[in-house]
Amino acid sequence: MKIKICVVGLGYVGLPLAIEFDRHFPVIGFDVSETRINQLKEDRDSSGEVGEEPLKDSTILFTADPERIKEASFVVICVPTPIDKTKRPNLSFLESASELVGKNLSPDSVVVYESTVYPGCTEEVCVPILEKFSGLRCGEGFKVGYSPERINPGDKEHTIDKITKVIAGMDPDSLETIDFVYSKITKIHPAPTIKTAEAAKVIENIQRDLNIALMNELAVIFNKMGVKTKDVLAAAGTKWNFHKYHPGLVGGHCIGVDPYYLTHKAVELGYHPEVILAGRKINDNMHKHVVELVIKELNNSEKVLKHSKVALLGLTFKENVKDCRNSKAKCLINELKSYGVEVFGCDPLLGRETVENVFGVRYKEMNELEGMDGLVVVSPHQEFGDLDWNQIKKRNENASFVMDLKGFLDSEKIKALGLEYCSI
Ligand SMILES: NC(=O)c1ccc[n+]([C@@H]2O[C@H](COP(=O)([O-])OP(=O)(O)OC[C@H]3O[C@@H](n4cnc5c(N)ncnc54)[C@H](O)[C@@H]3O)[C@@H](O)[C@H]2O)c1
Structure with a gap:
């Protein structure tokens, strides 16, 4: 041919x-x-x-x-x-x-x-x-x-x-x-x-979206119970048929978008999907839970929210990619700003211009981060694996916590520096 x-x-x-x-x-x-x-x-x-x-x-x-x-x-x-x-x-x-x-x-x-x-x-x-x-x-x-x-x-x-x-x-x-x-x-x-092939694609992402939504809902519940989600998932994951998913922010242009294509068509056909949209709602609001945790951390260390300084590390929609379309970091930033928190952004994959233009925050290189009250690792690019936390603590002596959304960092190292380590 x-x-x-x-x-x-x-x-x-x-x-x-x-x-x-x-x-x-x-x-x-x-x-x-x-x-x-x-x-x-x-x-x-x-x-x-x-x-x-x-x-x-x-x-x-x-x-x-x-x-x-x-x-x-x-x-x-x-x-x-x-x-x-x-x-x-x-x-x-x-x-x-x-x-x-x-x-x-x-x-x-x-x-x-x-x-x-x-x-x-x-x-x-x-x-x-x-x-x-x-x-x-x-x-x-x-x-x-x-x-x-x-x-x-x-x-x-x-x-x-x-x-x-x-x-x-x-x-x-x-x-x-x-x-x-x-x-x-x-x-x-x-x-x-x-039609079968079109449907197959869209449900691959819906299945992922819903499973993450379940983990996110569990993370919110476990947080209220004072139980660490990561530990619960590690224990439950020892069962042969327990599916391995983790809580997290769902951004990007696939998982958080594709479900709406199917639900749109379903509604047109007279069926109102509930499960799919419930998952979407949970995932779309997960940044609010993260901000609640940040606010509690600032409060616990007796900081005044207004003008407190928080740096977000990794702003792309997921780790190790340059794509920041529909990144939930933007929602985190807006939510934190609504409390008067001053937000800074650091992302070696995006650089100063993109971070400042797309996310509307001041850009900081890792070695420029000073005087922060807290740090949040949003998308853990591999570059963040080499960070010198001793140096970071020295330059940010008022910092009270490190929030590690994906559980990427060595928590013991962070705690040994007198910083609170938290995750979702
Ligand atoms: N990126 C992913 O991870 C991924 C994975 C699976 C499926 N998809 C799907 O694949 C499709 C493409 O996604 P993407 O991430 O590659 O998009 P993209 O934005 O990276 O690229 C799309 C390209 O199409 C070009 N374009 C726009 N209108 C055009 C036109 N009329 N004629 C010719 N070129 C045009 C744009 O300039 C751009 O370069 C989407 O439907 C997406 O949902 C994406």
Whole structure:
């Protein structure tokens, strides 16, 4: 089969995918962002997902010119699918990408969507746009498929070539082509329909969201009981069928977003989901529990809340990634500021400009942190493993506590310095 691929949308998902395809097929990498394309042409990936070497070695034709899509017979769409302020799916990127692809679609092409959507979205929303702008009929002039992305940013173990990828086609013909293409890069699992594959993706994240919500609820209850959640989970985890999840802030653009895609569709169909939204509510409010703990710590050490100084370490949505989209650190900051606390941010992966512009706090390098009343490790980047806590304590002699949200630090080391160590 002679195939030329065009990957549309070269972000966290599209770029690593294009790099893998490039090992087996001619690949065009298209993105509407000229800035992104220029970076990639210079072998730079600001997301940090793909290093300089794979970019240097690749033969991908990077372009912001949509006309180049015409050269491809297999188009893969990897554009963002966020939610709006009212937590409803924002399909504008998907719609505009479908329009661009439709306008530049060559007859007999296969278009595969990778963006996370609700079941039915590909066929109900995207296909009509492709048909309208291509003037071709789906099933006759072109075919569609769906293959959800399972990339886990920052995870160097479960990379695309080592995981099983779900694929689906609108009919046996398209499935055969999709199977041929994706089998070259990884193991595949064909789902019987596009809707099934869409549903599979969205529930992977819902399951995670709900399990974390359960841990968060337990953490709030155990805190009131004076029991350490970590110790309870370690004890319960010795049972063979106890699932290992931990409490924490759920940010980013997948776990905290995707459930709303399914609940939106469910409501449209007349069913009001309760369990899924209950989990969302708990996770969306977890930062308030963290702030309550910070306030109690400041209070216990007889600090006046107003103008007390608290530094947050690691502001990205999770550790060891540069991505700060929907980071819950922003909620922590706003909540702390509402009590008059002065908040400082430190994140070696983001740097001064991003921290100050995106989070609205003063930036501090680790060695600039002085006079703090408390420190909160939010996203424990590996860089924080080498911190010299003796030095930190010396420069911040008034500090009374270190809150370690993910239980990453050596608690005994912290306590030995006379600091209160706490977690959730
Ligand atoms: N990042 C993840 O961890 C992850 C994991 C699984 C699934 N997903 C899903 O994959 C999809 C893409 O996510 P991402 O994190 O790669 O997004 P991203 O924001 O990192 O990248 C998207 C890219 O698409 C480009 N773009 C936007 N509109 C476009 C258009 N009309 N035409 C061409 N390019 C366009 C943007 O410029 C950007 O470079 C989303 O649906 C997301 O939910 C993401």
